Amino acid sequence: MTDLDLIVIGAGPAGASAALEAHRLGLRCLLVDEAPSAGGQVWRAPPRGFVRRKADVDARAGDRLRAALAASGVRVAFEHPVWLITDGFRIEAVGPAGPVTWRTPAIVAATGASERVVPFPGWTEPGVIGLAGATILLKAQQVLAGERALVAGCGPLLPAVAAGVLKAGGAIEAIVDLASRRDWLAVLPAMLTRPDLLGRGLGWLAQLCRAGVTVHYRHALRRIVRTEGGLRATIALVDDSGAFVSGAGSREFEVDWVAVGHGLVPGTDITRLLGAEHRYEHDRGGWIAIRDEFGRTSVKGLLVAGDGGGIRGAAAAVEEGRLAGLAVAYDQGRLDDAAFARAARPIRRRMRRAAHFGAASARLMALRPGQVGTIPQETLVCRCEDVTRAEVERAIAAGADELNQLKAWTRCGMGPCQGRMCGETAAALVAAVSGSRAAAGFWTGRAPLRPVPLDVLLGDYAYADMPLPRAAPL
Amino acid sequence: MSVPGGDRPVDAAVVGAGLMGASVALFLARAGMRVALIDRGGICRSASGVNAGTLTLHMTRAALIPYAMRGFEMWADASAWLGHDLGVTRTDGLCCAFTKDEAALLEERTRVRAAAGAPMELVSPARARAIEPGLGEGVRLATFCPIDGFASAYLTGLAYRQALVAAGVQVLEHRPVDGAEPAGTGFRMRGQGFDIRAARVVLAGGVWLEPMLRWFGIDLPVKVLVNQLAVTERLAPVLRTVLTVASGLLSLKQFSNGTVLVGGGWQGRGDRGHATGTLLPENLLGNLRLAAFALPALRDGRLVRAWLGLEAETADAMPAIGPVPGTPGAYVIGSVHSGYTSGPYMGRLLADLILGRTPERPLFPIDRLLAAARGPATEVAAQ
Numbered sequence: 001m002t003d004l005d006l007i008v009i010g011a012g013p014a015g016a017s018a019a020l021e022a023h024r025l026g027l028r029c030l031l032v033d034e035a036p037s038a039g040g041q042v043w044r045a046p047p048r049g050f051v052r053r054k055a056d057v058d059a060r061a062g063d064r065l066r067a068a069l070a071a072s073g074v075r076v077a078f079e080h081p082v083w084l085i086t087d088g089f090r091i092e093a094v095g096p097a098g099p100v101t102w103r104t105p106a107i108v109a110a111t112g113a114s115e116r117v118v119p120f121p122g123w124t125e126p127g128v129i130g131l132a133g134a135t136i137l138l139k140a141q142q143v144l145a146g147e148r149a150l151v152a153g154c155g156p157l158l159p160a161v162a163a164g165v166l167k168a169g170g171a172i173e174a175i176v177d178l179a180s181r182r183d184w185l186a187v188l189p190a191m192l193t194r195p196d197l198l199g200r201g202l203g204w205l206a207q208l209c210r211a212g213v214t215v216h217y218r219h220a221l222r223r224i225v226r227t228e229g230g231l232r233a234t235i236a237l238v239d240d241s242g243a244f245v246s247g248a249g250s251r252e253f254e255v256d257w258v259a260v261g262h263g264l265v266p267g268t269d270i271t272r273l274l275g276a277e278h279r280y281e282h283d284r285g286g287w288i289a290i291r292d293e294f295g296r297t298s299v300k301g302l303l304v305a306g307d308g309g310g311i312r313g314a315a316a317a318v319e320e321g322r323l324a325g326l327a328v329a330y331d332q333g334r335l336d337d338a339a340f341a342r343a344a345r346p347i348r349r350r351m352r353r354a355a356h357f358g359a360a361s362a363r364l365m366a367l368r369p370g371q372v373g374t375i376p377q378e379t380l381v382c383r384c385e386d387v388t389r390a391e392v393e394r395a396i397a398a399g400a401d402e403l404n405q406l407k408a409w410t411r412c413g414m415g416p417c418q419g420r421m422c423g424e425t426a427a428a429l430v431a432a433v434s435g436s437r438a439a440a441g442f443w444t445g446r447a448p449l450r451p452v453p454l455d456v457l458l459g460d461y462a463y464a465d466m467p468l469p470r471a472a473p474l
Numbered sequence: 475m476s477v478p479g480g481d482r483p484v485d486a487a488v489v490g491a492g493l494m495g496a497s498v499a500l501f502l503a504r505a506g507m508r509v510a511l512i513d514r515g516g517i518c519r520s521a522s523g524v525n526a527g528t529l530t531l532h533m534t535r536a537a538l539i540p541y542a543m544r545g546f547e548m549w550a551d552a553s554a555w556l557g558h559d560l561g562v563t564r565t566d567g568l569c570c571a572f573t574k575d576e577a578a579l580l581e582e583r584t585r586v587r588a589a590a591g592a593p594m595e596l597v598s599p600a601r602a603r604a605i606e607p608g609l610g611e612g613v614r615l616a617t618f619c620p621i622d623g624f625a626s627a628y629l630t631g632l633a634y635r636q637a638l639v640a641a642g643v644q645v646l647e648h649r650p651v652d653g654a655e656p657a658g659t660g661f662r663m664r665g666q667g668f669d670i671r672a673a674r675v676v677l678a679g680g681v682w683l684e685p686m687l688r689w690f691g692i693d694l695p696v697k698v699l700v701n702q703l704a705v706t707e708r709l710a711p712v713l714r715t716v717l718t719v720a721s722g723l724l725s726l727k728q729f730s731n732g733t734v735l736v737g738g739g740w741q742g743r744g745d746r747g748h749a750t751g752t753l754l755p756e757n758l759l760g761n762l763r764l765a766a767f768a769l770p771a772l773r774d775g776r777l778v779r780a781w782l783g784l785e786a787e788t789a790d791a792m793p794a795i796g797p798v799p800g801t802p803g804a805y806v807i808g809s810v811h812s813g814y815t816s817g818p819y820m821g822r823l824l825a826d827l828i829l830g831r832t833p834e835r836p837l838f839p840i841d842r843l844l845a846a847a848r849g850p851a852t853e854v855a856a857q
Contacts, residue, residue, distance in 0.1 A: 083777075086752050101755070275750065399635050401647070405516045408523055408628035411731075416707050416778055447753055451707060451776040458763050458773060463572055463612060466763055467756075472722030472739060473791045473811075474536055474583055 004028050006328050007091055007104040009082055009270065012040020014306025014317035014324075015110030016065050021325030022108075023074045025334050029325075030102065031074055032093065034081035034450065038066050040112055041132065042314045044139040057200060058139065061314075083448035085273060089301065094456050106301045106332070108324045109271060110317075113264035113285065113307040114420045117153075118371045119379050119389075122224030123260070127231050131157045131261025138164040146256025150233050152176035152221050153261040155365035156201060161259050163204035166211055173253045175208070175215040176235050178242055178262070178371075179364055190360035193353055194315065219249060220374070221260060230256045241370030263365030265424055267308045272445025274299050280437045283359065283366050284310030286424065287442045293348065294327035295320060303327060311365065312358030319351035372428040381429070382422035384415020392429050401434045402441040403427050416451050419443045484508045484644070486828065487663055487672035489651050489686060491515075492522035493814060494807045495678030496634045497821020498828075500556075503641040505829050510670055511643050512663070514650035518631030521680050524783040525814050526703055526737030527627040528725045529562065531592045531619055532569040532718040534812040535791065536583075539590035541835060545816035546621060556818075557640065558633035560625050563730065567622025568606050570613050570768060571720040577615040580720035584617045594619045606715045610770045622716045624727045624735075627814065654689045660803060674803045674828060681746045681786040683794065683808045690801045694794065694840055695847065696809060699785040700744040700751050701737070702758055707778045708732030712771035724764050734772060736765045742782045751782040787811075788843055795824055796839030806840060 008019040011033035019031040031038070037045040043062030046052055052059060069076065077095065084092040091102045115132040117123060129137075129145055131153050137143055138161070148171045151162045162172050191198045208215070220242065222234045237249030264285055268278065271289035277298040278287045288310040295303040305324040306317035323344060330340040375381070377390040387410045400406040403413075403426060412426050413419030419426075423443055430440035484507075488499040491513035499511040511517075529549055534542040552560040569584075571577040581596065588594045594617050602616035603609050638645055649668055654661045660673040677686045684696040709732050717726040724738040740761040744751025758780055766772045786809040788794050793811075798804035807824050810816055823833040 084753060084755055084758075084780075086755065090755065092755050275748075395632070398632055399517070399639075399645075399647075400632075402516065405519060405631070408519070409632045414779070416776070418778070444750060447780050448777055451778045453776050454706070454762060454766060455773040457759070457777065458766050461763055463767055466760055466767070468721065468723060468760070468764070469740065469757075471579065471720070472533065474586060 004030055004102060004104045005332055006030070006106045006108065007032060007089075007102055008108040008110060009033075010040065010110035010112060010306070010308070011035070011038035011076070011078070012110060012112050012306060012317065013043060013065070013314045014112075014308075014321035015040070015108065016069055017318045017321030018108040018110060018305050018325040019074045020068060020072055021322045022328055023072055025326065025329035027329055027332065027334065029074055030077060030104070031069070032077045032080050032082060034079065036078050038069055038076070038078075041136060044136060046140055046142070050141060052142065081450045083450055083452045085270060085449075087274060087299075094452055098459060099457055106303070106328045107270070108295065108303045108305055108321070108328065109308060110304070110306045110321060111267040111270060111308045113266055113311060116262045116265050116367065116424045117260060117421070118262045118367070119375050119381055119425060120221050120223060121376060121379050122226075124380055124383050125224055125226055125231060127257040128224055129257065129259055131161055131259045132264065134161045134259035135164065138168060142168055144168055144170040144257075146230065147171055148173050148230070148255045150174055150176065150253050150255045150258045152235070152258060154178040155261075155263055156361050157261060159201060159204040159208060162213060163207045166207060172208070172211070172213045173255050175213060176219045176221060177215055177217050178220055178238060178368065180218045183364065187360035187364060190356050194357040197315065197357055216249075216251070220244070221258070222250070224258060227254070230254060231258060233258055239370065240368075242368030242374070243370030244374055262371065263367065264307060264311050266310055268442070269445060269449045271297055271299075271302065271304060272442065273447060273449065274302055274445070276302060278442065281310060282437070283363055284312070285362060285366070286437075293323070294344075295324035296327060311362040312355045313361055315354035316351055316358045319347050319354055322347045323351065367424065367428065372425055375425070381425050382410070382412040382415065384417050384421070385411040387412040387422070389429070392426060396430060396433050401430070402439070403430055404441065404444055406430055407443065413443055418446070483660060483671035483673060484510045485672070486510075486674040486676060487512060487661065487670055488676040488678055489654075489663070490678035490680060490682070491517040491645065491647065492520055492678060492680055493518060493630060493634075493817035494680075494810070494821055495676065496638060497818045498676050498678060498807060498825050499643050500634070500638055500641055501822050501825030502828060503638070503643045505825070509643045510646060510672065511638060512646045512649050512651055512665070512668070512670075514648070516631065516647050517635050517645060521783050521785055522630055522814065522817070523628050524703070524781060525627045525701070526725050526727075526735055527624045527814065528716060528727065528737065529623045529625060529815045530567050530716050530718060530725065530812075531587060531594070531621060532567050532617065533722050533725065534587070534815065536586045536590045537792065538811060538816060539587055539592050541816040541819055542812055543591060543621065545819040546623070548818040549625060549815070550623070552633065556633060556637045558636055560633050561629050562623055562625045564623040566605055566715045567619040567718065568602060568609075568715045569617040569619070569718045569720060570602065570609070571615045572612050572767070573614065576720040580615055580617055583720060592619060593621060606713070606717060608712050608769050608771050609717075610768050612767070624716055624729075626729065654804075674805070676824070676828070677798070677804070677806045678808060680808055681784045683786060683806060684746075687798065687806065690798050690804055692798060692800075692840075692844070693847070694843055695789060697787040698744070698746050699739065699787055700742045701783045701785055702740045702742045702753060702761060702780065703783060704736045704758060704762060704777055704780040706734045706772065706775040709734060709771070709775045713769055717768055719764065719768065724761070724768060726765055726769055733778075734769075734775065736761055738764070739785075744782055744784065746784065751784075753780055753782065789846060790843065793820065793838040794840045794843065795820055796827070796837045799841055799844065
């Protein structure tokens with residue numbers, strides 16, 4: 001495909017909206033995703049052949065989006081993980097039929113977020129899964145990882161997952177929330193700007209209340225150990241910063257599985273790879289590409305929409321996607337100044353309202369200053385490469401004063417997850433010495449964006465087919 | 475924070491904290507000099523930290539074989555002289571030819587390298603497969619060398635930094651040097667947050683040697699090679715040797731953690747102004763296809779990371795090591811093919827020269843390159 005005006009990477013709320021908008025304005029647009037269908041994580045579709053018992057708000061939103069895409073005629077390439085983008089742009093992906101190459105003058109990166117889990121002893125035990133990971137199980141296959149669950153961490157995913165578990169027939173032993181009741185009350189005014197979303201959250205709380213689920217505010221998981229019958233989770237009281245208050249509020253739960261998550265981190269793989277300028281914004285989840293209101297980054301033709309540009313939630317992502325699609329159409333001369341301004345105005349208004357709500361959620365999910373300090377020295381920080389906190393600290397003491405030197409000296413972040421799981425923790429540990437997250441830096445963007453099976457990538461070839469460069473000098 | 479440098483001048487300021495600069499700094503400090511080692515980034519974070527870590531003679535220029543062999547000994551013996559293990563794996567080296575032309579190339583290269591002192595011998599495909607059972611079909615001829623091995627380049631800086639600090643070297647990282655100007659009998663070097671006076675200056679800036687030499691009015695073209703590298707996820711043991719090809723376009727090794735590193739100097743796009751550069755997909759694919767041809771088991775793995783490293787090359791592809799002509803007290807070191815292997819030794823040789831000792835082997839003064847560059851211009855003028 002060489003006749004493209006735009007490639008949108010990521011078919012969640014932001015990406016699909018960007019593609020729909022751009023297509024509506026006459027751009028030849030391709031929407032790419034590694035998943036088998038559109039919806040992203042929040043509006044995830046069930047796998048082929050699965051039928052939902054009852055569709056909730058997100059499921060209905062996803063179905064509407066997928067129907068709109070099908071009706072629009074937007075070209076799509078699902079099950080195509082993008083692994084390399086070079087400037088210009090040239091995009092390499094691997095699909096079910098092998099490697100593909102696309103060229104495009106514009107990209108909207110709408111790759112969403114990944115989950116932050118601050119390590120604690122036992123966090124790598126089977127049966128301990130991410131809070132966002134749990135939502136995938138609930139949304140896609142509607143399965144539970146066991147009977148009795150403990151739901152821990154912070155942010156709106158806590159009641160969402162807990163209510164989802166109840167609905168799916170599971171039992172919640174308790175909810176363990178880093179935030180206090182006062183933290184929740186503090187964000188209430190902002191949440192009132194979207195009564196629909198707030199109402200949904202209150203609905204979850206009512207369900208949990210009816211089921212007699214206890215919420216332990218200002219508590220965190222201290223450790224999880226495997227027992228014969230399942231998992232034993234110990235929780236304890238924390239202070240405002242997320243650090244444990246010595247020995248206080250300790251309680252144990254016998255459960256089958258634990259969902260734990262400490263917020264979302266914007267996915268900046270593409271903007272880092274292409275060398276866009278970034279800044280650290282704690283309340284939006286971490287490092288984000290610097291962009292204008294339409295999503296344009298410092299790299300010409302590269303736009304970002306949705307949570308990948310800073311955590312703001314699905315409602316804001318839809319509007320950000322529309323704005324990005326509109327901006328690409330405008331930048332490519334498909335509409336004049338007046339039409340652009342006219343079209344942008346209502347979208348920007350809706351975006352600001354949704355962003356207000358999203359910002360409140362993001363604040364609840366932001367990393368607290370004392371959280372990383374609670375990690376015991378012998379606990380794994382990087383689960384791919386088995387790097388403990390003590391090893392990270394030793395490298396820092398030996399002079400690793402920014403994240404990439406730390407990566408080199410410990411292999412933290414070099415495994416198949418490419419630093420997505422450990423990056424936040426490692427950076428916070430470096431920042432404690434280098435002074436700030438800005439000084440600690442971020443992982444240099446590297447290809448492949450996802451590990452690529454070499455067999456698929458290389459294909460069949462003969463020795464004579466290989467264009468060998470000139471031999472090195474003797 | 476106080477300004478590093480202060481009033482007291484150092485005996486030597488080394489600009490560039492890669493393997494070359496760090497080695498020179500270490501040996502000067504060990505000999506009693508007050509030394510500052512300055513880098514715009516972290517220690518061994520450019521070429522010295524991102525190269526393939528190959529300690530092979532199969533890819534070494536013939537004239538540099540004796541240097542590389544001494545360098546290899548130093549790598550293997552690092553805990554004795556550096557005080558820290560550089561994590562070297564010693565293993566066999568195997569260099570393959572897949573076509574008739576490559577076989578001829580391999581024969582010639584093996585003959586010349588063996589004459590230069592490398593303990594190499596040509597072996598049959600059957601023998602090659604006995605040495606490396608994972609070898610792919612289609613090998614026509616191979617060269618075996620018992621001196622080979624590799625290190626993890628990304629750990630070089632960790633070992634060196636500890637040794638440097640222990641030797642009393644002032645290590646100044648993340649400090650770009652704006653320039654060096656004459657001051658009294660020495661030099662003054664300034665940058666953000668530091669102001670250093672030094673009796674001597676050593677330029678060890680890798681691909682940045684060209685702009686650094688201009689501080690002293692020297693115009694020495696230094697070509698920038700943009701080498702692509704790639705690594706797989708952890709695999710079961712599939713490779714025991716360092717595997718190379720006659721053309722020098724492939725290096726393969728498997729680390730003890732199971733990852734297989736693919737190198738060979740396939741070019742990406744970039745320059746000395748841009749730290750990370752851009753991968754060229756067709757060259758990455760070519761490099762990986764050659765790798766999987768030599769070692770078919772690679773196909774079972776996944777590519778987990780690819781990156782670029784900048785390598786410096788002079789006009790004659792030989793090193794630039796010696797005094798800076800016209801500026802007493804200034805020295806240059808860099809542009810060494812297989813410089814990772816010979817780096818510690820080259821650093822020691824230059825340190826010996828600076829310390830007034832006679833280096834064990836000849837250095838590579840840049841006068842030859844400057845004369846060659848001037849040559850044609852002079853002819854034109856004469857006409």
